[in-house]
Amino acid sequence: MGHPSRGSSLNNLSHDLQKRFEQTGHLEDLDESIQLSREALPLHPLGHVDCGFSLGILSGGLRNRFQQTGHLEDLDESIQLNRKALLLRPMGHVDRSSLLHNLGVGLWIRFEQAGHLEDLDESIRLNREALLLCPVGHPHRGASLGNLSLGLHVSFEQKGHLEDHDESIQLSREALLLHPIGHPARGFSLNNLSRGLRKRFEQTGHLEDLDESIQLNRDAILLCAMGHPDRGSSLNNLSLGLSIRFELTGHQEDLTECMSVSKQAAEDIYSPVSKCLLAVQNWVNFTWCHDLTQSNLDAYITGLSLISRSLSVMPMISLQYQHLSSVIKLPEFVSDGASQAIQLGQLTLAVEIIEQGRGLLWSELRGLRTPMDRLQALDPSLVNRDWFGHSLSDKRRLLHAQGDIIDRIHKVPGFETFLGRKSFGELKSAAKHGPVILVNCSWYRSDVLIILEQNSPVLISLVEDFYDQVETLVEQLTEARSLIKASPKRYNHVLRATLKDLWDLVVSPVVTKLQELHIPEMSRIFWCPTSILSTLPLHAAGPISHDNKKFLPDLYISSYTPTLTALIDAFNTTKLSSQLPRLLVAGQHDENLPRTKEEIHEVLQYQNHIPTTSVEGPAATKKALEQALVDHEWLHIASHGTLVPKEPFASYFSLAEKSHFTLLDIIRLNLPNADFAFLSACHTAEQSPDSVYDEVIHLAAAMQFCGFRSVVGTMWEMADVDGPEMAKDFYSRLLSDENVSRCNEVGAQARALSEAIKKMRARKGVTLERWVNFVHIGA
Known part of the structure; x- marks a missing residue:
């Protein structure tokens, strides 16, 4: 410390570690390099020769x-940082070309992520300037040629200017000549030229371009040993070329090699997950086009494992959600994978795939709460080695070793599916209190799988264009809701038509099958819809008769569950003690919610039946609510509920002092005593339109995650007038003298909501959307 050469030594070691990373792909070298660079930077402030x-x-x-x-x-x-460095290297400085090169690369990569053409255009301009500073014989000329070639190739793909494409290929050939066998950049140059030739083949149809492209890719792979950071890209490019040539020639050897290469690229644990997922997508598309159903299913299963793996190296849930939103079309991917399993008659596997791919963020969060005590008792070495407690960098470095440890854990009795796909044998226990109706909504085929506790799944195949029809229903209902205040009659008409279509398309066949299975009327059923179908009110489908008065609630008591595991956990945590629950009533006093006081008054009518605490008005702060929740099993909250577009974890309940009780605040709570929550607010069981539907991220699901095994929520905006009436009808059923001793039994809240909705429907002037709004989630 304090030595005048320390900064230079740190930089030199950092530089060497980066070079070693580029050859080996070892992330610990890269992390150490960055750490050393950060330490060196304050030692070289502005004005220092090495800044x-x-x-x-x-x-x-x-x-x-x-x-x-x-x-x-x-x-x-x-x-x-690159922009700052470039300002210190004016025209004529020996290092200017390398900084132009680096900034151009960074901007090109950001263009790949965000798609902003100004980043691409600036990258090309910088690379042209860098090339001018690297004449023939300059050691960096090859790199400049390659980067400019790549930028022009992408510019051609974006803008279609043929001169960009021709120049790109010309530059790539020149770069390859400067990178002979043994040169560290030869693989990059081979891939660059291969990509350009394949694209030119797509324009001209000249097979010799495609043949050369494939051979160049093969040469590139030979230079990328296992663990090399460019191996995944090379494999992906070869897979694409082989698939195109097979389409043209039908040569079986191209098909065989394409399948093998795609699988290698998808399963390369050293490649960035984004590259692996690209390989999976190519694998899926190719096998689907050629009706290779089993291999197609294998690709989906590999992809789901990759998506789960990709979440484990992201430190914040917001980053994980952003990743799921952008890396792959997740709902379609999961549902399409399940459809392949159904196509092969593997119904239990289809259930397992849907469960693995839905609610990934909830599963990741539950994994952080996985109890290790029992595993430690059976095999302490698997826990004491602390494979799962390292920092983010350690987790990445130990990824390969972690797989070996998980394999060992799977051999311990009772841990066969630890951190992996759960077996149908485990999942079917979700149906212990009634059949679970899993609706798989896929563009390829759509089906219902009815899960029963003692049987294999029961299949109902839906109409061929089911996905398209559901997509239309969602679009029509969303548009009508956006205009509800201007045209309430139109919205009511669209909603009624939607409920009728849902009955005809899916609910009627389900009811017919339930009756064949002798499921008693007015017993409980649990809906678990996938993809875009999860936004529609299946629980209220109908009418079921010509008099237009009877709907599904007149036949069965519907609940929803985001996943089978969530429902199983809810059943397993149900409080069956004879002790009465303690109810916390919380609500804000707001001039825009004039009936809130009346609603709270209705709930407090039953404080002689069960222990009740009220936190309302100015006292209903976020801090007060969080503190009180620890000591209460039940919660009734009357407040504003707000969705935040594109930021589902920021959705919130409004409380006193203008505080927000956000979805993220809720999932941070751990409430071991929690049992039931009535969320009397707008949008509490609604996902925002831009959500990843199969993640089921809404306020009610967050309540369930933090411990409440049973939740009442709302699908959209709630009429203020419904608060007091619903509270009165709900609690008069649940906490009546004859029912209060059974108020915390499984199904008690679902039945109470069913009765309250029947009373609401019977009242004059209650529109369809007001009673359809209320839903039950969980046990």
């Missing part, structure tokens, strides 16, 4: 790490 070098070294490390982890803040910081 530009320090900025450049750190920028390069962050850019490389972004390509491995996908953390956009690393890439943004890299570009910012």
Whole structure:
């Protein structure tokens, strides 16, 4: 410390570690390089002769790490540091060309992520300037040629200017000549030229271009040993070329090699997950086009494992959600994979796939609460080695070893599915209190799987265009809801038509099958819809008769569950003690919710039946609510509920002092005594239109996650007038003298809501959307 050469030594070691990472792909080298660069930077402030070098070294490390982890803040910081460094290298400076090169690469990568053409255009301009500074014989000329070639190739794909494409291929050939066998950049140059030739084949149909492209890719793979950071890209490019040539020639050897290469690319644990998922998508598309159903199913299963793996290296739930939103079309991917299993007659596997792919974020969060005590008692070495308690960097480095440890854990009795796909044998216990109706909504085929506790799944195949019809229903209902205040009659008409279509398309066949299975009327059923269907009110489908008065609630008591595991957990945590629950009533006093006081008054009418605490008005702060929840099993909250577009974890209940009780606040709670929550607010069981539907991220699901095994919520905006009436009818059923001793039994709240909705429907002037709004979730 304090030595005048310390900064230079740190930078030199950082530089060497980055070079070793580029050859080996070992992430610990990259992490250490960045750490050393950050330590060196304050030792070389502005004005120091080595300031530009320090900025450049750190920028390069962050850019490389972004390509491995996908953390956009690393890439943004890299570009910012590069711009600062470039200002210190004016025209004529010996290092200007390398900084132009690095900034151009960073901007091109950011263009790939965000799609902003100004980043691409600036990248090309910088690379042209860099090339001018690297004449024939310059050691960096090959890199400049390759980067400019790549930028022009992408520009052609975006804008269609043929001159960009021709120049790109010409530059790629020149770069390859400068990167002979043994040169570390030869693989990049081979891939670059291969990509350009394949694209030119697509334009001209000249098979010799495609043949050369494939051979160049094969050569590139030979230079990328297992663990090399470019191996996944090379495999992906070869897979694409082989699939195109097979389409043209029908040569079986191309098909066989394409399948093998796709599988290798998807399963390369050293490649960035984004590259692996791209390989899975190629694998899926190719096998689907050629009716290779079993291989197609294998691709989906591999993809689901990759998606789960990708979440484990992301430190924040917001990043995980962003990843799921952008990396792959998740709802379609899960449902399409299940449809392949159904096509092969593997119904239990279809159930397992849907469960694995739905609610991934909830599953990841539950994994953080996985009890390890029993595993430690059976095999302490698997827990004491702390494979799962390391930092984020350690987790990435131990990924391969972690797989070995998980394999060992799977051999311990009772842990066969630890952190993996749960077996149908476990999942069917979700149906212990009534059949679970899993509706798989896929563009390829759509089906219902009725899950019974003692039997295999029962299949109902739906109409061929089911997905298209559901998509139309969602669009029509969403549009009508956006205009509800201007045209309430139109909305009511669209909603009625939607409920009728839902009955005809899916609910009527389900009811017919339930009756064949001798499921008694007015018993409980549990809906678990997938993809876009999860936004529609299946629980209220109908009418079921010509008099237009009877709907599904007149036949069965419907509940929803986001996943089978969530329902199983809800049943397993149900409080069956004879002790009465303690009810917390919370609500804000707001002039825009004039009936809230009346609603709270109605709930408090039953404080002589069960222990009740009220936190309302100015006292109903976020802090007061969180503290009180610890000591109460039940919650009734009357408040504003608000969705935040594109930020589902920011959705919130409004409380006193203008505080927000957000979805993220809720999932941070751990309430072991929680049992039942009535969320008397708008949008509490609604996902925002831009959500990843199969993640089921809404306020009610968050309540269930933090411990409430039974929740009443709302599908959309709630009429203020319904608060007091619903509370009165609900609690008069649940806490009546004859029912209060059984008020915390499984199904008690669902039955109470069913009765309250029947009374609401019977009242004059109650529109369809008001009673359809209320839903029950959980046990």
